[in-house]
Amino acid sequence: MIHSITPSSSENMAKVSVLIPSRNEKYLTKTVEGIFAEATGDIEVIIVLDGPASYPLPRKRKNLILIQKPQAEGLRKAINDAVEKASGKYLLKTDAHCLFKKGFDEIFQKDCEDNWVVIPRYYPLDVDHWRRIRGRKPLDYFFLSCPWKNAKYPSKFMMKDCEWSVMDQTRKKLLIDDLMTFTGVCWFMPTAHFRNRLGGLSTSDFGNFAENQEIVLKTWLGGGRVIINKKNWCAHFEQKLTDRGWGLQKRVVLQSHEAIAKYFANNQWQQRVHDFAWLVEKFWPLPTEHDSTRTQAYYWPDDWKSYYSINDEVAKLAQLALKYGSDKCPQLHHFYTDYYAGLFIGRQQDVKKVLEIGVGWPGCMTHVPNYQAGASLFMWQDYFPKALIYGTDIRPDLVFKNNRIETFLCDQTDKAGLMNLIQKIGTDIDLVIDDGSHLPEDQVFTCLTLMPILQDRVIYIIEDARDKEIAKYLKGYQVDIIRKSRMASVWDRLIKVVNKTETHG
Numbered sequence: 379m380i381h382s383i384t385p386s387s388s389e390n391m392a393k394v395s396v397l398i399p400s401r402n403e404k405y406l407t408k409t410v411e412g413i414f415a416e417a418t419g420d421i422e423v424i425i426v427l428d429g430p431a432s433y434p435l436p437r438k439r440k441n442l443i444l445i446q447k448p449q450a451e452g453l454r455k456a457i458n459d460a461v462e463k464a465s466g467k468y469l470l471k472t473d474a475h476c477l478f479k480k481g482f483d484e485i486f487q488k489d490c491e492d493n494w495v496v497i498p499r500y501y502p503l504d505v506d507h508w509r510r511i512r513g514r515k516p517l518d519y520f521f522l523s524c525p526w527k528n529a530k531y532p533s534k535f536m537m538k539d540c541e542w543s544v545m546d547q548t549r550k551k552l553l554i555d556d557l558m559t560f561t562g563v564c565w566f567m568p569t570a571h572f573r574n575r576l577g578g579l580s581t582s583d584f585g586n587f588a589e590n591q592e593i594v595l596k597t598w599l600g601g602g603r604v605i606i607n608k609k610n611w612c613a614h615f616e617q618k619l620t621d622r623g624w625g626l627q628k629r630v631v632l633q634s635h636e637a638i639a640k641y642f643a644n645n646q647w648q649q650r651v652h653d654f655a656w657l658v659e660k661f662w663p664l665p666t667e668h669d670s671t672r673t674q675a676y677y678w679p680d681d682w683k684s685y686y687s688i689n690d691e692v693a694k695l696a697q698l699a700l701k702y703g704s705d706k707c708p709q710l711h712h713f714y715t716d717y718y719a720g721l722f723i724g725r726q727q728d729v730k731k732v733l734e735i736g737v738g739w740p741g742c743m744t745h746v747p748n749y750q751a752g753a754s755l756f757m758w759q760d761y762f763p764k765a766l767i768y769g770t771d772i773r774p775d776l777v778f779k780n781n782r783i784e785t786f787l788c789d790q791t792d793k794a795g796l797m798n799l800i801q802k803i804g805t806d807i808d809l810v811i812d813d814g815s816h817l818p819e820d821q822v823f824t825c826l827t828l829m830p831i832l833q834d835r836v837i838y839i840i841e842d843a844r845d846k847e848i849a850k851y852l853k854g855y856q857v858d859i860i861r862k863s864r865m866a867s868v869w870d871r872l873i874k875v876v877n878k879t880e881t882h883g
Contacts, residue, residue, distance in 0.1 A: 493602035
């Protein structure tokens with residue numbers, strides 16, 4: 379549920395440091411002149427020229443700081459460098475092709491708490507007459523697209539900032555209101571919030587763009603607020619990609635969106651007060667696939683909560699799968715983590731040995747954007763804290779050791795090789811997962827080879843079992859077929875095999 383905010387105001391206006399990261403911007407001088415003309419309080423303007431500039435620069439004047447770099451170092455570094463020079467209590471970052479409302483600096487301050495980020499209304503800018511384009515409605519609301527169900531880029535785990543036009547109508551009377559996200563045109567916040575709570579902008583983890591998403595997610599998930607102040611506005615020139623100072627190659631921009639989505643949606647930020655699911659819940663209902671008010675290609679699934687199970691154990695295992703890029707979780711493909719968590723609930727400490735057939739070659743896992751070789755082995759290592767984790771594969775480049783993980787070169791259709799493997803690691807294996815070739819004849823052969831020589835209480839799981847009649851080939855064992863859903867025309871079917879004399883949860 380979204381809540382409007384009752385603002386507090388102060389009569390004591392403080393200094394505002396206006397930050398303008400710039401790379402060869404045609405309208406930089408007009409932007410700077412406009413900022414000085416429209417400000418009514420104490421301001422300083424800090425320009426960071428990220429590399430050589432061919433356009434005329436603003437004239438020298440009091441309270442104008444110009445940082446000129448001989449070589450480009452990127453947008454995020456430029457913003458951080460500008461903040462280092464800032465002496466104001468507040469920061470206003472803006473693009474170098476913007477016009478602001480008269481008194482913008484004082485309007486921002488009147489409705490800004492110490493852990494808030496404030497955004498103005500966005501209007502289009504007429505650069506020929508340097509004014510708002512008349513008759514155009516402002517853009518007020520934006521939402522983050524679902525990282526797991528990306529209709530426009532289905533192979534990417536990422537979020538986009540999408541216009542949320544229906545909110546402009548339903549909440550138009552609220553002058554101060556919550557925002558799920560915003561575009562990177564401009565933002566206003568206390569300097570201490572940027573430096574201390576956000577810790578500046580990362581220049582290593584998230585590429586060079588999408589700094590607005592880092593700010594949004596750190597603020598909301600860190601216990602702060604992101605708001606729109608509709609009493610203030612900024613007119614912005616929407617440039618063509620070829621005209622921008624920072625070339626916005628789609629591939630590079632999408633890399634930043636992917637990196638941020640993986641980090642925050644997977645709850646990897648250690649300083650968070652809330653998990654990512656909390657933010658979705660706060661702004662729900664978001665536009666869904668069949669929402670009549672949806673105006674863009676991006677949407678959220680109606681059952682988004684299935685990605686964050688109420689069951690803590692299910693959620694824990696799914697988050698580990700997400701962390702390493704294992705497609706066993708519903709966020710990435712299968713619903714297997716739901717079943718595994720239920721199978722071993724309360725028993726993680728008892729599992730001492732796990733064997734998984736198929737380490738996972740990255741070339742076969744292109745449907746998982748953040749996949750790393752051996753993803754599920756790393757997941758098992760974290761989930762079973764006392765277990766030794768073994769893996770086998772037919773590719774020599776997938777043989778490795780890491781803490782409690784060890785992998786071996788072995789073909790699941792080679793009986794002698796399988797026997798030799800068990801001699802090395804022992805028969806006292808608690809869990810075997812066949813995620814190898816996925817060929818029914820190989821699955822049956824491997825199971826019938828290993829089960830007779832393993833301890834009686836072993837649980838043997840066959841993943842992606844496409845033969846519905848596979849149970850008839852595994853006579854002598856108790857076989858349970860678990861089917862969760864159908865995706866990409868492949869049955870998500872697990873086969874659980876145990877000895878008939880054993881009782882398993």
